[in-house]
Amino acid sequence: xxxxxGKNKVKIKGFKDLTxxxxxxxxxxxxxxxxxxxxxxxxxxDVHVKIGDYVxxxxxxxxxxxxxxxxxxxxxxxxxxxxxxxxxxxxxxVNHIVIENDFKDEKQELFNPKENFENIPKNDIVxxxxxxxxxxxxxxxxxxxxxxxxxxxxxxILINGIECEPYITSDEINIxxxxxxxxxxTLLLMRSVDAKNGIIGIKENKxxxxxxxxxxxxxxxxxxxxxxxxxxxxxxERLLLRQTLKREYDKLPIEVGVIVSNASTVIEFxxxxxxxxxxxxxxxxxxxxxxxxxxxxxxxxxxxxKEIIQEMGGYxxxxxxxxxxxxxxxxxxxxxxxxxxxxxxxxxxxxEEKKEEPSPCLRCSRCVDYCPCGLQPVALMNAGExxxxxLLRELSAFKCTSCGVCSYVCxxxxxxxxxxxxxxxxxxxxxx
Amino acid sequence: xxxxxxxxxxxxxxxxxxxxxxxxxxxLIFVLIWSFVxxxxxxxxxxxxxxxxxxxxSCIFAILSHVFFHxxxxxxxxxxxxxxxxxxxxxxxxxxxPIITALILTMCLPLGTPLYVVIVATIFAEIFVxxxxxxxxxxxxxxxxxxxxxAVISFSSIVSPYIPDAITSSTPLGIMNGTNWGIGARDYPNxxxxxxxxxxxxxxxxFGTMPGAIAENARFAIILAFIYMGYKKVIDIFIPIFYxxxxxxxxxxxxxxxxxxxxxxxxxxxxxxxxxxAVFMATDPVTNPINRQGRIIFxxxxxxxxMILRLFSNHNEAVGYxxxxxxxxxxxxxxxxxxxxxxxxxxxxxxxxxxxxxxxVVVFVFLFFYQ
Ligand code: SF4
Ligand code: SF4
Numbered sequence: 001x002x003x004x005x006g007k008n009k010v011k012i013k014g015f016k017d018l019t020x021x022x023x024x025x026x027x028x029x030x031x032x033x034x035x036x037x038x039x040x041x042x043x044x045x046d047v048h049v050k051i052g053d054y055v056x057x058x059x060x061x062x063x064x065x066x067x068x069x070x071x072x073x074x075x076x077x078x079x080x081x082x083x084x085x086x087x088x089x090x091x092x093x094v095n096h097i098v099i100e101n102d103f104k105d106e107k108q109e110l111f112n113p114k115e116n117f118e119n120i121p122k123n124d125i126v127x128x129x130x131x132x133x134x135x136x137x138x139x140x141x142x143x144x145x146x147x148x149x150x151x152x153x154x155x156x157i158l159i160n161g162i163e164c165e166p167y168i169t170s171d172e173i174n175i176x177x178x179x180x181x182x183x184x185x186t187l188l189l190m191r192s193v194d195a196k197n198g199i200i201g202i203k204e205n206k207x208x209x210x211x212x213x214x215x216x217x218x219x220x221x222x223x224x225x226x227x228x229x230x231x232x233x234x235x236x237e238r239l240l241l242r243q244t245l246k247r248e249y250d251k252l253p254i255e256v257g258v259i260v261s262n263a264s265t266v267i268e269f270x271x272x273x274x275x276x277x278x279x280x281x282x283x284x285x286x287x288x289x290x291x292x293x294x295x296x297x298x299x300x301x302x303x304x305x306k307e308i309i310q311e312m313g314g315y316x317x318x319x320x321x322x323x324x325x326x327x328x329x330x331x332x333x334x335x336x337x338x339x340x341x342x343x344x345x346x347x348x349x350x351x352e353e354k355k356e357e358p359s360p361c362l363r364c365s366r367c368v369d370y371c372p373c374g375l376q377p378v379a380l381m382n383a384g385e386x387x388x389x390x391l392l393r394e395l396s397a398f399k400c401t402s403c404g405v406c407s408y409v410c411x412x413x414x415x416x417x418x419x420x421x422x423x424x425x426x427x428x429x430x431x432x
Numbered sequence: 433x434x435x436x437x438x439x440x441x442x443x444x445x446x447x448x449x450x451x452x453x454x455x456x457x458x459x460l461i462f463v464l465i466w467s468f469v470x471x472x473x474x475x476x477x478x479x480x481x482x483x484x485x486x487x488x489x490s491c492i493f494a495i496l497s498h499v500f501f502h503x504x505x506x507x508x509x510x511x512x513x514x515x516x517x518x519x520x521x522x523x524x525x526x527x528x529x530p531i532i533t534a535l536i537l538t539m540c541l542p543l544g545t546p547l548y549v550v551i552v553a554t555i556f557a558e559i560f561v562x563x564x565x566x567x568x569x570x571x572x573x574x575x576x577x578x579x580x581x582x583a584v585i586s587f588s589s590i591v592s593p594y595i596p597d598a599i600t601s602s603t604p605l606g607i608m609n610g611t612n613w614g615i616g617a618r619d620y621p622n623x624x625x626x627x628x629x630x631x632x633x634x635x636x637x638x639f640g641t642m643p644g645a646i647a648e649n650a651r652f653a654i655i656l657a658f659i660y661m662g663y664k665k666v667i668d669i670f671i672p673i674f675y676x677x678x679x680x681x682x683x684x685x686x687x688x689x690x691x692x693x694x695x696x697x698x699x700x701x702x703x704x705x706x707x708x709x710a711v712f713m714a715t716d717p718v719t720n721p722i723n724r725q726g727r728i729i730f731x732x733x734x735x736x737x738x739m740i741l742r743l744f745s746n747h748n749e750a751v752g753y754x755x756x757x758x759x760x761x762x763x764x765x766x767x768x769x770x771x772x773x774x775x776x777x778x779x780x781x782x783x784x785x786x787x788x789x790x791x792x793v794v795v796f797v798f799l800f801f802y803q
């Protein structure tokens with residue numbers, strides 16, 4: 001932020017009170033679960049089970065095998081019923097392993113539960129992360145072990161508890177309930193890379209969360225709780241680093257000695273160490289005016305969304321959009337027969353408002369002012385339409401994160417984000 | 433269950449283009465009313481009526497230009513009944529913001545411009561500068577400004593000196609231009625003082641009770657409009673600040689060289705259309721650069737050009753010509769301030785921006801002393 005660089009962030013009404021004051025609804029007994037064979041962008045998996053095999057909670061059923069090795073696990077006990085193509089939250093058709101729940105909840109521990117994290121040798125920590133298949137729960141689903149498996153000097157572990165997208169409160173609830181796990185996990189991760197400091201970033205409009213966290217870090221002087229302004233996209237690593245540490249990096253935060261992890265990731269990791277089981281449940285936010293009930297729900301990974309919604313009273317209203325993710329960066333789904341993935345944090349359903357026709361762009365430069373990446377969305381959009389490759393390069397098309405800010409602020413109601421994303425995808429497709 | 437398929441984001445803020453345009457329109461009308469009140473008290477009813485008719489005629493013809501243009505260019509087969517055609521034309525005309533252009537245009541014309549000149553200028557501005565380029569948002573030149581320059585060039589003998597009998601034809605700008613702004617007149621230390629006194633002192637120059645174009649003298653109202661629009665964030669306040677600031681600083685230096693005091697730069701910024709152009713024309717988002725750096729370079733260059741034209745060629749329309757020239761440079765400036773990432777912004781780009789602009793000012797000052 002500065003005189004020349006524009007605002008780079010925008011204040012958005014949060015709609016968080018729809019869900020963050022309510023209890024967690026539990027739906028833990030699905031008849032079947034479908035575990036998608038896709039994480040992040042990879043669909044190359046070794047499948048370790050066949051139809052008819054018996055699996056338990058924690059049985060390794062497949063392993064991602066491209067340049068990263070990430071095991072995935074069953075979240076119920078029962079027989080593998082099918083391996084079939086299904087609609088995935090990303091909008092693609094992906095292979096899923098379908099398991100029929102026998103409701104016995106038999107468990108298969110990966111290792112002996114760890115009561116005291118201080119006994120875990122430093123060099124084993126990354127090994128545990130890898131074994132548990134921990135993925136970043138911030139949305140991208142990047143394997144966590146890759147970040148911590150580094151010989152660069154790291155001085156700070158930054159825990160991202162911002163959750164800047166409107167509506168979503170699953171992280172907030174999770175942190176509030178599991179603050180102890182968060183602190184323990186952070187200390188462990190700090191130890192794994194010899195980082196001296198830990199920072200937990202949360203938004204300033206969550207005083208109760210701040211209180212819970214400050215109380216639980218009292219005896220750990222090396223962890224700091226930092227409150228950030230309530231703006232979007234504060235949870236973006238780059239902005240969070242700029243805000244809390246005033247550091248700028250080129251590609252990855254590790255360049256400036258920082259590793260960023262999502263708060264829920266750390267919580268799930270500590271929990272898994274305590275139980276010896278990989279994460280098989282998670283909290284998702286169900287919110288928006290298209291759902292009868294707005295609440296956080298605890299579910300088994302792999303549960304079919306349709307069942308959960310039926311259990312919660314279904315839909316209301318006309319012209320609904322079902323959104324996976326937040327309202328700024330999420331994508332719409334064609335059907336509610338999708339499996340909850342391990343990184344899914346929310347599903348929203350909104351009524352489509354009658355939208356005004358876009359009026360011509362008046363070059364008001366609001367999109368330029370607010371773009372968090374410092375790009376010129378309107379120029380990018382036009383360059384993309386004209387397919388001007390040189391201009392797209394000059395304008396750094398590849399930097400766009402599809403954060404949605406440019407469409408949000410546009411007074412002419414132009415779908416700028418859509419245009420920029422298309423331009424970026426076109427530009428990137430030239431290099432494939 | 434069927435769900436709609438849409439691209440993110442699924443939330444929009446409440447601002448609309450119409451709101452922005454309404455704020456501009458409101459500010460323009462405020463300045464216009466202020467000017468009319470002045471005109472009434474200084475020049476009387478007849479001149480006031482002429483002024484009002486200029487504005488009304490210009491607005492009517494601006495709307496008519498849009499209606500006819502869209503009527504003749506619309507693909508008729510796409511619109512079955514006349515109701516659909518009407519909605520189309522209505523929508524397009526509204527999108528084209530004819531009224532704001534018409535108001536700005538008439539507000540820069542001298543009081544007493546014949547009505548047919550107003551009409552021709554309006555049609556030129558709407559059709560040739562705006563609609564031919566694809567309509568509002570696509571025009572390269574500021575339409576109102578182009579219309580004004582067109583009128584001045586094509587009807588030069590009528591537009592500038594034509595003032596109804598009762599009114600003296602001299603304006604502070606005209607007189608100062610006549611004396612070459614004191615250049616080579618070091619023996620007239622009282623020159624500025626006399627000219628200002630002739631028009632009733634600085635207060636008149638600020639509040640606007642003196643001859644000139646319809647609205648250029650209502651400087652106080654323009655400042656209020658500037659504050660209002662800046663507060664509402666519909667203009668970039670740094671364009672007027674850098675533009676007027678650069679002019680002030682540069683002429684101050686020159687004034688010292690010529691043996692004048694602070695009255696020299698003050699008179700410079702208080703004559704001619706500098707205030708009006710800075711607040712209402714240079715800030716037109718369609719025809720100025722897309723980001724802050726660009727807009728600041730734009731303002732500094734614009735100021736320097738204005739000074740060159742005013743001091744070296746004594747044009748009454750120096751502001752207009754230089755803004756038109758700067759409009760053509762906008763794509764260039766945009767291109768050079770593209771790709772501004774957070775990281776190189778602070779060091780590399782900023783130094784380039786400032787050194788370029790400053791060197792331009794320096795060259796100008798040098799040129800001046802060389803003369
Ligand atoms: S915010 Fe919308 S109207 Fe303004 S410059 Fe960007 S695209 Fe154009
Ligand atoms: S979507 Fe891309 S271009 Fe638009 S504001 Fe976000 S980063 Fe900038």
